[in-house]
Amino acid sequence: MTTAHAAGSVPVMLDLRAHRRVPASADGYVELWQRLEPVLLGVDPRSGPRIRLDFGDEGEVGVWFLSPATAPVPFSADTPFSVRGVLEPPRVRYPCDTCRAAGATVYAPFLCAGCGTKERPGRVCDAHAVFLDGGLRASCARHVPVCDCGRPARAWCGGPRCRSGRAWCEQHLRPHPGDSSVLYCADCHTDRFPACERQGCQATGHIRCEHRLLGDSRACGRRVCAEHVTRWQIYGSRSRGLALCGRHQGVLRGSAPEDLVALIVAGTAARSETRRGPRTGGRRAAFLPRLGIVRHIFINTCNRVLDMGTVDGLFVGLQQDLRRRGKGGGHLVETALRLLDEQAAARREDVQRFRDSHEEGRGHFARLRTLLQQSGRHELADAVTFSDYRRKSNILFVRVPPELRSRFIGTQGAVVKELRTRLGINIQLERE
Numbered sequence: 452m453t454t455a456h457a458a459g460s461v462p463v464m465l466d467l468r469a470h471r472r473v474p475a476s477a478d479g480y481v482e483l484w485q486r487l488e489p490v491l492l493g494v495d496p497r498s499g500p501r502i503r504l505d506f507g508d509e510g511e512v513g514v515w516f517l518s519p520a521t522a523p524v525p526f527s528a529d530t531p532f533s534v535r536g537v538l539e540p541p542r543v544r545y546p547c548d549t550c551r552a553a554g555a556t557v558y559a560p561f562l563c564a565g566c567g568t569k570e571r572p573g574r575v576c577d578a579h580a581v582f583l584d585g586g587l588r589a590s591c592a593r594h595v596p597v598c599d600c601g602r603p604a605r606a607w608c609g610g611p612r613c614r615s616g617r618a619w620c621e622q623h624l625r626p627h628p629g630d631s632s633v634l635y636c637a638d639c640h641t642d643r644f645p646a647c648e649r650q651g652c653q654a655t656g657h658i659r660c661e662h663r664l665l666g667d668s669r670a671c672g673r674r675v676c677a678e679h680v681t682r683w684q685i686y687g688s689r690s691r692g693l694a695l696c697g698r699h700q701g702v703l704r705g706s707a708p709e710d711l712v713a714l715i716v717a718g719t720a721a722r723s724e725t726r727r728g729p730r731t732g733g734r735r736a737a738f739l740p741r742l743g744i745v746r747h748i749f750i751n752t753c754n755r756v757l758d759m760g761t762v763d764g765l766f767v768g769l770q771q772d773l774r775r776r777g778k779g780g781g782h783l784v785e786t787a788l789r790l791l792d793e794q795a796a797a798r799r800e801d802v803q804r805f806r807d808s809h810e811e812g813r814g815h816f817a818r819l820r821t822l823l824q825q826s827g828r829h830e831l832a833d834a835v836t837f838s839d840y841r842r843k844s845n846i847l848f849v850r851v852p853p854e855l856r857s858r859f860i861g862t863q864g865a866v867v868k869e870l871r872t873r874l875g876i877n878i879q880l881e882r883e
């Protein structure tokens with residue numbers, strides 16, 4: 452007989468901390484006691500205040516006699532017991548699903564999406580958790596992520612496409628060029644470390660070709676490494692020129708001046724747009740180059756010597772052409788028109804200054820010719836042509852046919868030196 456607090460009853464405490472099937476209800480406890488009581492009757496409480504009863508697969512049940520000295524000896528079927536308390540195993544709020552399948556309740560600090568149900572997320576304990584390289588997401592062994600090819604994944608890809616959200620197998624991972632412990636899937640690897648377009652080059656093509664026409668929706672974009680990129684120095688020697696791939700560098704040489712102007716304007720407009728973007732914040736705005744630079748671009752790139760008015764005319768012509776296209780030309784055309792408007796005042800200034808200095812330069816050039824004729828160098832006098840005059844640096848640029856260059860320069864530069872001294876200006880031959 453068992454009563455809760457009957458006088459003269461034997462007070463006991465149940466220790467269920469090592470028991471695997473702790474009753475979840477009052478009925479469950481009655482049932483447990485009914486299995487326990489017959490075993491308990493054969494026990495002598497004086498042999499020790501705490502005994503442990505073996506319940507096989509269900510573990511043990513401990514019984515603590517709280518007052519062994521007053522217990523009747525031996526117990527009989529009539530001995531009343533009163534259960535004063537129960538020690539239960541600590542409640543595990545997040546049990547491991549893998550352990551639970553084996554009948555154990557173990558705290559699981561990690562989530563396994565595969566073990567989860569609609570009602571609750573799956574859990575996995577320290578011992579059963581599997582982590583792949585490149586991420587902190589766990590799973591149980593059964594739910595290790597699978598690569599696209601069906602093999603178990605080895606690492607998460609932290610590349611720009613996967614962002615640690617996709618895992619790949621050994622065969623489909625490629626190491627970071629500088630740190631083999633960091634792995635990427637093939638696509639992300641190509642995005643992050645694109646090959647240089649130059650055949651056989653092992654370097655990463657970090658630079659994109661900026662070649663773009665005003666009607667193109669995007670630039671060429673071919674990837675080139677720092678060594679193989681061509682910088683088209685349209686912004687002067689101190690600013691980084693437009694990056695060009697091998698193919699587009701080759702195209703420049705055969706281009707007409709009006710095509711080069713269109714390329715300069717399109718490339719600068721594209722730069723101006725990326726610089727206005729949110730990612731580049733405070734970078735300097737892009738400006739179209741001054742006419743003097745453009746004029747020299749023509750000389751160096753397509754071997755054409757144009758006067759400043761003609762160079763200006765190319766920009767004006769493009770501006771009118773773009774205005775005709777209007778809104779239909781797209782945002783790059785709008786940006787180009789804005790840049791051309793902003794450049795207009797500087798262009799007028801450049802043309803005027805060029806005219807002034809040109810007149811002065813023409814004067815120097817006429818004297819140069821006279822000097823050549825006076826010294827009997829008639830062939831040179833007829834062949835030399837005026838190219839440019841820079842008033843600020845006092846340099847007269849002339850062009851001399853290749854076969855006459857050495858005569859114009861003279862032995863150890865004697866001829867040109869004498870001309871310099873007599874004219875009081877510096878004379879330079881244009882590169883041919």
Ligand SMILES: [Zn+2]
Binds near residue numbers: 549575578
């Ligand atoms: Zn576990």
Ligand SMILES: [Zn+2]
Binds near residue numbers: 564566573594
């Ligand atoms: Zn799982």
Ligand SMILES: [Zn+2]
Binds near residue numbers: 610635636
């Ligand atoms: Zn990836």
Ligand SMILES: [Zn+2]
Binds near residue numbers: 598600601619623
């Ligand atoms: Zn794979």
Ligand SMILES: [Zn+2]
Binds near residue numbers: 647648654676679
């Ligand atoms: Zn390269």
Ligand SMILES: [Zn+2]
Binds near residue numbers: 661
């Ligand atoms: Zn290109």
